Amino acid sequence: MMNESPSRRRFPTGDLARISVFAALIAVLGLPGALNVFGNAVPITLQTFGVMLAGAILGSWRGALAVAVLILLVAAGLPLLAGGRGGLGVFTSPSVGFLLGWIPGAALTGWIVERGGRSPGIFRLLVACLAGGVGVIYLFGIPVQAAITGLPLSKAALLSLTFVPGDVAKAILASIVTRGTQRAYPDAIPAVHRERVKAG
Numbered sequence: 577m578m579n580e581s582p583s584r585r586r587f588p589t590g591d592l593a594r595i596s597v598f599a600a601l602i603a604v605l606g607l608p609g610a611l612n613v614f615g616n617a618v619p620i621t622l623q624t625f626g627v628m629l630a631g632a633i634l635g636s637w638r639g640a641l642a643v644a645v646l647i648l649l650v651a652a653g654l655p656l657l658a659g660g661r662g663g664l665g666v667f668t669s670p671s672v673g674f675l676l677g678w679i680p681g682a683a684l685t686g687w688i689v690e691r692g693g694r695s696p697g698i699f700r701l702l703v704a705c706l707a708g709g710v711g712v713i714y715l716f717g718i719p720v721q722a723a724i725t726g727l728p729l730s731k732a733a734l735l736s737l738t739f740v741p742g743d744v745a746k747a748i749l750a751s752i753v754t755r756g757t758q759r760a761y762p763d764a765i766p767a768v769h770r771e772r773v774k775a776g
Contacts, residue, residue, distance in 0.1 A: 591638055598634060598642035599649070602626035606658035618671040618721055618735075620742055621658035627678045628709035628750035631685025632701055633757060635766030639682035647675065673720025677713035684708035689754075690766045698755050705747035705754075710740075 605622040631639035646656060655662035657675070666672065685708030692700045714736055722732035757764045763772065 594634055595638055595642045595645060598626070598630040598639070599645040602630065602643065602646050603649075603656040606656060609659050618674055618717065618739075619658060620739060622746070623658055624678070624681075624709055624713065624743060625746040625750055627682050627713075628685055628705040628747060629754060631682035631708050632689050632704055632750060632754040633764050633766075634682075634686060635690055635769065636683045636686035638766075639686040640679050643678045643682045647679070650675075668724070670721045670724045671717070672724070674713055674717030676720075677716030680716070681708045681710075681712040684712050686766060690770075693767050694765060694771075696758070696765065696767075698751055701751040701754050702747060705750045706744070709747055709750065710743045714739075 602623050605626045608622055611620045627639075627643055630642045633639070634642060650656050650662045650666055651664060653663045657666060661669075666675065685704045688704035688707060689696050689701060696704075718732050718736050719729060721727070721736075722729045725732070727735075754764075762768050
């Protein structure tokens with residue numbers, strides 16, 4: 577038992593470091609700022625690209641936790657969202673549904689990648705990023721935007737179409753980056769990492 581405990585302690589520390597790095601990455605991707613187009617109250621940002629990477633590289637629960645850490649820091653008042661936004665006021669804005677959708681979005685992205693085993697292909701990575709990093713986020717974001725702004729659901733959905741080309745491009749890029757990272761660093765594959773943790 578004494579021999580097992582050190583290795584058991586190391587893995588949570590390693591996971592904590594990875595989670596912290598990806599929370600920081602998502603924050604850094606907010607530095608270029610936010611762009612509001614066609615009168616949409618929800619801005620276009622690069623941060624969803626980081627959400628996709630977090631899920632695809634860290635896996636479901638670690639990816640979701642990295643996003644949750646960022647959101648908790650935002651709630652605490654740190655200006656980590658694109659445009660220097662932070663504080664509890666963010667959670668009353670029309671974009672809050674998209675923001676909270678990052679957590680299940682990262683989780684689903686990671687879950688799909690994990691189903692690919694030790695060598696998830698580029699197509700699976702793309703499907704994961706589109707399903708989690710686009711589909712789930714829209715599923716949470718559009719109804720909340722409609723409720724807060726008083727827009728009909730169909731109008732809110734129509735406004736969100738402006739995000740689609742950029743989000744698809746981010747999903748493609750995230751898939752390519754993830755695949756390259758996994759080839760260079762196999763422990764970036766969630767299934768491989770999980771096997772190593774179990775092996776101690």
